[in-house]
Amino acid sequence: MVETASPTVWRRWLAFELVRLRKEAGLEQKDVAKALRCTVAKVSYYETAERPVVLRDLDEVLLPLFKVPKSQWPDYIDAAKHSRTKGWWESYSEIVPSWFSLYVGLEQGANQVQTYAAQAVPGLLQTSDYVHALLRRGTTERTDDEIEQMATVRLARRAVLEREPDPLRLWAVLDEAVLRRLVGGREVMRGQLEHLVKMAGKPKITIQVLPFDRGAHPGVIGPFTVIGFAWSGDPGVAYVEHRAGGFYLEQPHEIEAHEVAFAHLSALALAPDESVTFIERLAEEYR
Structure with missing residues (x-):
């Protein structure tokens, strides 16, 4: 059960x-x-x-x-x-669309998330300053109150990484572009990179960097996430987001395609220890 x-x-x-x-x-x-x-x-x-x-x-x-x-x-x-109960995120239905509410519900109950990020730090690893900077530069026109509520939801999602007794296992491969894109200014980016280093030290979090010099790779098509669950018989879900919604891919061949792509990206990326060193070096550049 x-x-x-x-x-x-x-x-x-x-x-x-x-x-x-x-x-x-x-x-x-x-x-x-x-x-x-x-x-x-x-x-x-x-x-x-x-x-x-x-x-x-x-x-x-x-x-x-x-x-x-x-x-x-x-x-x-x-x-x-x-x-039949309500998840905490469902109380924000006015700002969290139903298509993304489903994602949060799956994420909050998952035992493993593998994600490839091409442009921005994954939501579960973002700092408060980084979140606010991203939301203020989005294409959707939002009031200050809406931005605060959306930031609250995104930051609250991070609690799953500290979940007791079994924290979420998170494995993130970050394109170098994610680390070099100046979001919110140099101080915000330095704080964000230092946060990544801190999170990479947790037992169930793996962060890898995919440097520019790796050339073409399976992630050039775009970012994606594979969500896994703790019980046998469930192959999981592959999730691909677009501007107006998200695709939940649940056919075995669809999930396998994204799992294979993630495996290749992980193999091409720097090892976890090398990735931390890479991020630390970039953080120093923002001083």
């Missing part, structure tokens, strides 16, 4: 389990729909985590239908209850 504080990931785990249990029972979605007296579309919503499962549907129909042993029922019922 999954353990997470993210209702998004509770929903995802339960959805995967419902698919597994249905297939093991030799049933199709139409059979489940008949038992629930609902449309096949509703069953599909449950199985893709688009909607939280109704508790009555679960304990009165689905668990008996799938012949789940009574001793295991509490796990599924607890998951359904947790999946």
Whole structure:
């Protein structure tokens, strides 16, 4: 059973389990729909985590239908209850669009994130000054209050790196351009680079730098993130963001393509210790 504080990931785990249990029972979605007296579309919503499962549907129909042993029922019922709660980020729905709220929910419940950054420091590794400088230079017109709220959300996301008892495992490959782009001025950049050095010293955080002299590489297409989860059977999610939203790629071949690309980028990049030395040297240049 999954353990997470993210209702998004509770929903995802339960959805995967419902698919597994249905297939093991030799049933199709139409059979489940008949038992629930609902449309096949509703069953599909449950199985893709688009909607939280109704508790009555679960304990009165689905668990008996799938012949789940009574001793295991509490796990599924607890998951359904947790999946219907609200994540802290959902209280910022006025400024966090639904497409990105999903990302935050997945990130907050993940056990591993691998990310390639081509232009800016990944959100989980940004300092407050860097965040504000980025938001003020964005293409979206925002009020000062909106900028503060967005900064609050982004900075709050970092708590997952200190999560107890199991912090998120973060592996970031940063293009050299990320470190050389002067965001917010020399003092802000120096603080940001010093923060990267500090974070790289944590046991579950790996930071690598991909220098310009490596030439062409798999990341020239653009930045991406691969999110992994703690339970077996879930291949994870590859995420690619654009100006108006984000793509959540969940087909096995899509995830594999991004995992292979990340492996190649990691192999081309400086080793973690060399990367820290590289970042420290750049930080000195900003003095």
